[in-house]
Amino acid sequence: MEKYNKVLLLGSGSTKIGQAGEFDYSGSQALKALKEEGINTILINPNIATVQTSEGVADKVYFLPVTPFFVEKVIEKERPDAILLAFGGQTALNCGVELYNNGVFEKYGVKVLGTQVQAIMDTEDRELFIQKLDEINVATIKSHAVESIEDAKAAALELGYPVIIRSAYALGGLGSGFCDNEDELVKLAEKSFSFSPQILVEKSLKGWKEIEFEVVRDKSDNCIIVCSMENFDPLGIHTGESIVVAPTQTLTAHEVQKLSELTIRVARHVGIVGECNIQYAFDPQSEEYRVIEVNARLSRSSALASKATGYPLAFVACKLGLGYNLYELKNSITKTTTSFFEPAVDYIVCKMPRWDLSKFHGVDREIGSSMKSVGEVMSIGRSFEEVIQKGIRMIGQGMHGFVENKKLKFDNLDKALREPTDKRLFAISQAFEQGYSVERIHELTKIDKWFLNRLEYIFNISNELHQITRLEDLSADLLLKAKKAGFSDFQISRAIGQEQKFGSNKGRSSVRDYRKKLDILPFVKQIDTLGGEYAAQANYLYMTYNAMAHDIKFDNKKNSIVVIGSGAYRIGSSVEFDYCGVQALNTIRKEGYENVMINCNPETVSTDYDVCDRLYFDELTFERVLDIIELQNPHGVIVSTGGQIPNNLALKLDNENVPILGTSAKDIDNAEDRDKFSAMLDRIGVDQPEWAALTSMADIDKFIERVGFPVLVRPSYVLSGAAMNVCSNQEELKVFLQMAADVSKEHPVVVSRFIEHAKEVEMDAVAKDGEIIAYAISEHIEFAGVHSGDATIQFPPQKLYVETVKRIKRISRQIAKELHISGPFNIQYLARENDIKVIECNLRASRSFPFVSKVLKINLIEIATKVMLGVPVEVPEKSLYDIDYVGIKSSQFSFNRLQKADPVLGVDMASTGEVGCLGDDPNFAILESMLAVGQRIPEKNILLSTGSAKQKADMLDAAKLLADNGYNIYATGGTSKFLTENGIKNQLVYWPSEQGTPQALDMLHNKQIDLVVNIPKDLTQHELSNGYKIRRAAIDLNVPLITNARLASAFINAFVQYSVDDIPIKSWDEFK
């Protein structure tokens, strides 16, 4: 076997729709595999919130964009022997293909490990792919690769509508979709061509089953099928948008064998060394199949398959790339058998996607061939009913399962079934209520009748429960039947009327008590990869009612610490909380405790069974968490490293006498409850924007009369600003309040004065018994009004007065003391001049913890965990003043996937990920981070429309810089006039609503614009449709867009001063 000393791994960059935390997991596994071999590892990944970029994972980390330019620079500097391209998603793969084509690997003698680039190209280029599979008589969906709209039309005519359009080399089905007629085709094709020079037109196989296989092949040609998966949703819905179960449920052994053989045939012919995913369309009426896609790399599905089977695909794939054979590697669960085996599962898993479509204005809710979901969960159980109901609860969108939910309104139920949206499951639930048969629902949805029949069974149990009116009348048989079908105590309580009688909490606990009295309890089972055939010390666990015994024993040593995870990735809670959870787990282990994780997100590192002594892959509901705690009997529970979900459980768990570590549940509540928090601030003399919790329109009007517009309107207990908005006038207020009332009836509406042109400052800190022992203050580049999760953040702050920092420190100390904080916390401040106001305080780790920890090189979570464990902590001496470089965190948006959504930023969070880059000069850091989130440095032509007078003035300096540096400025009416008045050369272009040429939209379509700066006039929804059209066109045509004046100025300043060639290539450890 060849020896490698230094290996470079490409990460996947910022998380975005179609490419999320799964690549943090696969990259981390690969790095672990390399480390075991004593290989020096180098990682390029600007995603600073990841586990893989944490200390001790890779030997060297470059927080740089994963683009050919930067990767070549790093190769030139580091001279690695080899490179891994398969662990960083489509980003790393595309980058690798380009470097290979440019001869970079050859030039520097870098060997590509695992599947070779030619094989990757054979699978990525549609025509090559079909040709390749034709050679071995494997059927594909014949498509016409076209490079013009005219050819696309001709192809569609030949195939017959409906057709599907795909763009080659695009992740997650970007720019693809179904077209029923020529109009739709032209529209979509135009968009697709902006992402890719080649698009494919093919016959649609809507209604076929979608089946996936994961195959592993070693260099000696040994192949194994690790997992088969079946989509609940029929073909036509992207697999990332589908509910997926593993193993396949409705295929005979013969059919599975047939597809397995095809899978292995393809893996061999293509030349996979490592892991590969193949997606099939499978005819529900015969054994006809078509290969849809081959992914010659680790993927979202492979992360899911790893978690579904316990087979660590990424780890094994990496080892195979180094030259091992499968049989030479140990099965990492049994530790006694080899990795050459096909996992035997004795449970069923269900993956369920999570969408956050409500956060976007105007977005298309239909789900289809392009991915829109932002995260996913995986439920494990021993019946389909159990896993689907668990899954629905896990995605955390207020649904309690398949039944017993607040009724959704469907204007046209048949349509809701025929044209699926993110709410389709609940449309099915309602269809049953309205008496639709399985047959009828199948006709409309094309979902296999087997799944529908099982859903009907849940519905039938619900009916049975509804017959019961008193808890005492609920028989043990029916209760057990319901639990086996995945009903939560809450659902049962609601169905039998306990909720109505006693309220949701008491109703639920009455069912729980009754159930425990009847000895109806869930059992803990292991995932051991071999169906129990060999004894395994597996610590990978789930809970089920479809069992009669626990697989594991529980002791009474009280030596374990339970960390509650963050659940599905969503807007506002992503890899950063996985990072926090993993750091907590590591610290607990180091301190000699047994660490226990509860989480349900297959895309995470925290659900890698290697990182903890026990992993409960299960629900983060109060019921399940309490089930686990009662069995586990831990020394303590950590609720402050997993974002808002565990934070919200704190008080309820505390009421059950669960030992919560760190800040007490009561104090958490004192910070979460606006009234209590506000009263406390008043008591200690800390200022905050005027606010009031109001329940009537009259009160609201009275309040606004006092403080004036604009106001910020929001409900309590929310993360990432769901359902909050800035309202500038009466009309907007009314419209929005109607929506807000829908969101939360229990809580009054909170209205606060919105302070314009203020800086936003964040304090991330750890306190011990109310004393701050470590902290980081960072500054937003944008003014307040952009959600802190969307803002560009610099740390250490570059433009804050010393006095501001001093005051913020003082106030933070007061708050920490008042709330007796022991653990991590975050406070957000508004600063105008030296006037400081508190806007939010969370007694938990925040989104920016990994960023500031990595820039400061002090692991704040480790310190916080030690505090919570009550072990001695060394107070770090270093402070932000000791840092001679700057870190900039930029946000990644995924508007290109959210058709029709307005790509504008406001108080509601919209970003799906982030990067953090370092520079000795802030300009370097801003360039790196902007490039890393997909911005490009414009070549020549920039389109400006810069909003209100104030914003126009803000942008003046930057506009002048552009003009002085030879850029062509195109500007819409008002902006053009303003620029001309100020002596800046520009060319007038017209809004879509105006007559005259050139039209701004035409210029975008003709690819004449390299950058769009479009600043909405105000922060309201009520932006002119003109602006929306320009912004949306920029997104759809893949032209970089910036919508904030201060960010645009910072970016322009940076790129006119420096070119990318000026950026020094420095690894994390070289910033001292």
Added chain:
Amino acid sequence: MKASLILADGTLFEGESFGFEAPTNGEIVFNTSVNGYPEILTDPSSRGQIIVMTYPLIGNYGVQPISHDKYGVTVNAESDHIHAKALIVSDYSEFYSHWNATQSLGDWLKAEKITALQGIDTRQLAQHIRNHGTMSAKIVFRNMPKPTEFTNSNLVDQVSCTEPIVYNEGGKKRVVLLDNGVKAGVLRTLINNDITVVRVPWNYDFTGMEYDGLLISNGPGNPNFMGKAIENIQKAMETDKPIIGIEMGCLLFALAAGMDLFKLKFGHHTHNQSVRVCGTDRCLITIQNHNYAIRKDSVMGGWRVWMENLNDGSVEAIAHTEKPWTAIMFHSEADIIKTDADFIYNDFFAKL
């Protein structure tokens, strides 16, 4: 109707009947395959077994019609009838969904008079068997007579054909198939390679027949009952013609060659047994259904261990160093589907 599964060591599991309602007995084994229940139940090697499926959801795709191809070989199953004594599952699906299914698993079991229970924690049960070994067990219904105790008997005799049957007359070569309970897949593999198959009963003296090669088939139970077969194999070995043994056939071949056997604690009854060709990097995923194995230290006299189990190190195949004789402890036949183990058959055919 509720019924109880009682293991020989007294362990009791309560379940709900979904098959034929009658007490029964058998040897309890667990199978970790996630699908393939029709094939597993109709495999003659399953004769006498109470089969526990560790995968919880069984019955989803119903049962496809069992028929015969133009050669008279069974289609959609390994034989025409269920050979297992009973089936134990966790979550039986009465509702099935498959374009080619004609009845539910439960209806088929009833028609075949086979007892079946659901609602049992089959993982717990499998672990019990793993820890305590294969044992006899019975299924008891309330208000019904107790089943007789399970006794070891010559199960092969119950599944072997009773007189010679010829398939595909006029093929390129002629192979005698010593039928210990052959699966349809084995027959199909031979026929697909244009072999004329002369299927003879397990105790039939075929040595006087004209043939190019001998295949000793798979079959159920204990090889120690099968002295007659061993005698005939020993006679066949005098001619130096190609011989291949499969599972039971492998064990009989080994006994005929003077090797020793032992009983595995809980057998190999899965679709994912990992096997490695000794001294090479070649590995196979195999289907197995047997309780005995060859003692490694008894492989001698011109024989070598050809393949080993990657998990427990047991002998998975033997080969003679000079003569055209091989034997494997697993199935490699494929009806339509190619498998990685095809080379074993191909080698055999090449030698004919």
